[in-house]
Amino acid sequence: MDTSPQPRVILVDENGERAPTVAQALSASGFELVATLGSGADLKARMIELQADVVIIDMDSPDRDILENMRQVGAEMPRPIVMFSQDGHPDMIRAAVEAGVSAYVVDGLKLERIKPIVDVAIARFAQFQSLRGELDKARSSLAERKLIERAKGILMKRRDCDEEEAYAFMRKTAMDQKLRLADIANKIIAAAELLG
Amino acid sequence: MKQKLKIGFIALCDSASLIVAHERGFFTQEGLQVDLVREPSWANIRDKLAFGLLDAAHMLAPMLIEASLGAGNVHMPLTTGFALSSGGGRITLAKEMDRERPRLAMVYPFSSHHYALRQYTAANGLDAELVVLPPTQMIAALSSGQIQGFCAGAPWGLLAETLGLGLDVVSYSLPGRMEKVLGVRQTWLDASSEAHTGLMRALRAASQWTNRPENRGEVAEILARTEYLNAPADVIASGLADIDFTANRPSIEEGRWYLDRMVEYGQIHALQNTGPILADLFRVATFDEIIF
Numbered sequence: 001m002d003t004s005p006q007p008r009v010i011l012v013d014e015n016g017e018r019a020p021t022v023a024q025a026l027s028a029s030g031f032e033l034v035a036t037l038g039s040g041a042d043l044k045a046r047m048i049e050l051q052a053d054v055v056i057i058d059m060d061s062p063d064r065d066i067l068e069n070m071r072q073v074g075a076e077m078p079r080p081i082v083m084f085s086q087d088g089h090p091d092m093i094r095a096a097v098e099a100g101v102s103a104y105v106v107d108g109l110k111l112e113r114i115k116p117i118v119d120v121a122i123a124r125f126a127q128f129q130s131l132r133g134e135l136d137k138a139r140s141s142l143a144e145r146k147l148i149e150r151a152k153g154i155l156m157k158r159r160d161c162d163e164e165e166a167y168a169f170m171r172k173t174a175m176d177q178k179l180r181l182a183d184i185a186n187k188i189i190a191a192a193e194l195l196g
Numbered sequence: 197m198k199q200k201l202k203i204g205f206i207a208l209c210d211s212a213s214l215i216v217a218h219e220r221g222f223f224t225q226e227g228l229q230v231d232l233v234r235e236p237s238w239a240n241i242r243d244k245l246a247f248g249l250l251d252a253a254h255m256l257a258p259m260l261i262e263a264s265l266g267a268g269n270v271h272m273p274l275t276t277g278f279a280l281s282s283g284g285g286r287i288t289l290a291k292e293m294d295r296e297r298p299r300l301a302m303v304y305p306f307s308s309h310h311y312a313l314r315q316y317t318a319a320n321g322l323d324a325e326l327v328v329l330p331p332t333q334m335i336a337a338l339s340s341g342q343i344q345g346f347c348a349g350a351p352w353g354l355l356a357e358t359l360g361l362g363l364d365v366v367s368y369s370l371p372g373r374m375e376k377v378l379g380v381r382q383t384w385l386d387a388s389s390e391a392h393t394g395l396m397r398a399l400r401a402a403s404q405w406t407n408r409p410e411n412r413g414e415v416a417e418i419l420a421r422t423e424y425l426n427a428p429a430d431v432i433a434s435g436l437a438d439i440d441f442t443a444n445r446p447s448i449e450e451g452r453w454y455l456d457r458m459v460e461y462g463q464i465h466a467l468q469n470t471g472p473i474l475a476d477l478f479r480v481a482t483f484d485e486i487i488f
Contacts, residue, residue, distance in 0.1 A: 059243075065237045065238050068269065068328065
């Protein structure tokens with residue numbers, strides 16, 4: 001038995017005639033539609049409150065910029081976003097994919113195509129997030145290595161010791177104080193700057 | 197044969213030179229047939245430009261950095277040879293504001309308005325929650341108490357003051373920065389330099405015309421129309437007064453200021469050797485070659 005929960009979807013569509021049809025198609029495709037919103041409904045608060053997994057939004061909704069803020073580095077609640085456009089343009093879909101957007105434009109929102117598109121958007125988004133996480137980690141470990149090198153240099157000069165001894169001293173201090181090596185490096189650099 | 201171009205804009209006072217160029221025939225004089233399209237959001241402007249559904253667009257200057265570095269949702273090299281405006285931004289706050297944790301709104305994360313709010317709240321010791329709202333929702337959100345203030349381009353702040361929301365507001369006009377630019381794709385600029393030159397010439401003439409005090413009334417009347425800003429002409433006229441439309445030379449220094457704020461507020465990682473990147477985004481040489 002498949003026990004994985006159904007993805008929770010928020011639909012943002014101001015077109016009152018179209019929205020119910022789309023909503024129905026989403027439910028029929030195995031999504032849990034948690035809300036259908038028009039513009040001005042405090043989208044961000046609703047996304048958090050309803051724990052949405054994905055947002056499907058009309059490209060021409062003015063609320064799109066609200067989502068922009070939620071998909072940046074360190075944003076509170078990044079979520080995959082699927083855009084649809086009534087006059088979907090094949091070139092645009094291709095360009096969107098090439099530009100690395102994890103949002104997809106559905107050609108006139110063909111209802112039978114919703115399910116695969118939303119699934120792909122969720123998968124691509126997860127992949128992108130983990131890639132970005134790794135990149136951030138790689139960047140910070142590089143930055144930390146630089147700090148440690150700098151602290152080592154300070155110690156070597158001040159204690160007139162060699163590199164190995166300096167490193168051993170830092171590692172021991174870090175263990176004693178239950179801190180990370182980079183934190184100790186930071187303290188050494190700060191102290192050196194203070195003392196001149 | 198006339199060159200056909202599609203240009204996007206957002207309903208703001210600082211889109212005036214584009215609208216004037218269209219309405220008063222400056223584009224036609226340069227042999228351009230322009231389809232001017234009002235877009236509902238900055239994200240749409242950026243995406244449509246990036247994906248080739250627009251040839252050029254009214255853009256926030258830091259959006260060029262955002263798109264070119266892929267800091268937001270789209271990664272596409274954009275550039276400008278022509279700045280459309282300086283000034284016009286305004287912070288509007290409810291007088292009876294919750295000073296503990298006010299909720300303040302901006303129109304887009306990569307904007308002078310965002311950075312102005314950051315600086316304002318830091319300088320006043322406010323621990324604010326910053327949110328994004330479309331400009332058309334600002335006034336309703338302010339009067340319902342959903343937000344306690346916002347920072348946006350003209351005429352939205354002035355409109356909030358004149359509408360009588362049942363609450364007192366104060367507002368501050370922001371110092372002028374390189375605000376909106378004419379954004380194009382770098383690949384388009386390389387392939388369509390002739391059209392781009394015509395576009396810049398038309399916009400330079402339109403900007404100078406728009407900036408003349410004796411023309412401001414007429415500009416406000418045009419902008420007030422339903423298909424453009426759909427707002428009262430007198431409010432638009434006051435908004436226009438805060439904007440310099442002839443600050444058209446792109447500025448690397450202003451670009452650097454934006455880049456530094458983006459790093460400071462964690463929108464991008466610190467970069468090395470930013471000189472060539474900024475020179476690619478803000479094409480001062482292109483402007484000097486065509487306009488002077």
